[in-house]
Amino acid sequence: MSETGPERAFLGETPQLTAAEVAEQAGLPLDQARRLFRTLGFAEHGDARAYTSADVAAMRLMTQILDDGVVDLDVALNVTRGVGITMARLADWEVGELVQHVADGVPEGEPVDDAGAWVLARLGERFEGLLVYAWRRHLAAAIARMESVRALDDDPHTTDLSVGFADIVGFTALSNEVSRERIGELVEVFEARCGDVIAREQGRLIKSMGDAVLFVNDDPMAAFTTAEGIINVIGRDPRMPDVRVGLATGGVVLRMGDVFGPPVNLAARLTQVARRNRIIVDHATADLLPGDQVESRPLPARPVRGFGVVEPVAVRRA
Known part of the structure; x- marks a missing residue:
């Protein structure tokens, strides 16, 4: 003022x-x-x-x-x-x-x-x-x-959720190669399309960080479908860059419109080992996905910052 x-x-x-x-x-x-x-x-x-x-x-x-x-x-x-x-x-x-x-x-x-x-x-x-x-x-x-949540737990700030983290592959290099207008358009389309997919699958877009979005779903299968949808509308579009998605499930804290806890950090870390236009999940999520709908393939164990040695799981539609 x-x-x-x-x-x-x-x-x-x-x-x-x-x-x-x-x-x-x-x-x-x-x-x-x-x-x-x-x-x-x-x-x-x-x-x-x-x-x-x-x-x-x-x-x-x-x-x-x-x-x-x-x-x-x-x-x-x-x-x-x-x-x-x-x-x-x-x-x-x-x-x-x-x-x-x-x-x-x-x-x-x-x-x-x-x-x-x-x-x-x-x-x-x-x-x-x-x-x-x-x-x-x-x-x-x-x-x-x-x-x-209160019907299941005495603490309304803590609950089990599937957390998804989707990011654009090579965004830093890309931002150095195209115009500012083009980067602005990419970010706008990325966030808008991700938001549409997340809402369609009954999830919540927690926040957007330009080249990445964080979302949550109550149901792991809905989280997988959300991740699959983001890849379809972003990574499968030849006009858009590739994406990677990580999913993790477990107890999170809901505060100030944000989510905190190990699943949030792990979902972000898993995107770093995911291939382009692929979904990587933790074992907690993989165990909750219906085997007749989703194929799971354990990947070699590897060190993940903040979590020690982790065995990620690649998943895709059966």
Whole structure:
């Protein structure tokens, strides 16, 4: 937030408040208000008048949440951090996609001082509605998953899942050989196609790292089908680079929208020993895959960083 630039148009009013005034009006100690702003990912502005009444309203919401006593400050900060990280990435994504492409379609002769403001004025409210809709749907799905885990385990943060890691083969070398535009297109197509396959098989895309995606499935066979689908839509397309997929199954910790635990690390390590457009799994996953549908072939044991000597298993459709 600043006193100049496009933020003024997006926020709907000129910033007139200091951080101290926001904190006072919201009923929060100044250091706590500053901490909340930092946790949301916003830059600090010292004593500058860089804030609006919307900032006061947001801080009052946090005050009400804390006053209810349902969560303490640490929990509130963790949730706030998740909101900040997610919204920052979404904003960058939207600006890069919408402003770049939609602004090119501004009718000739229409005065446009700021392409971003022009796009937001026409699409912002509708995308805001879409954002709330998607959040509610994902929230309902997350609660359903937690209730399912609680039926099996006392700890809702820990559960058994099949974890998949898919990455583009030779991405570093490839990025040095083609244009930035081409790399951007490859990454966009890779993530979009992987996301479609993961959703189709009832999985969850945990995160994308440009040249790789991390996903989870409740069912090992669904994870295998997901891996197979990613290879079909990426590695089998002559216009796209090859991929490798590793799968591992076991107990993972679900926190902050991410997954942690040995299966996550092992799935990533297994991609390093996989051949192009092949699926490599650990024995835990191989043992859970139906033998009449999937062929398993143990590979020679080899050292895997962080796991000692491991005997990977190559799998394919029977």
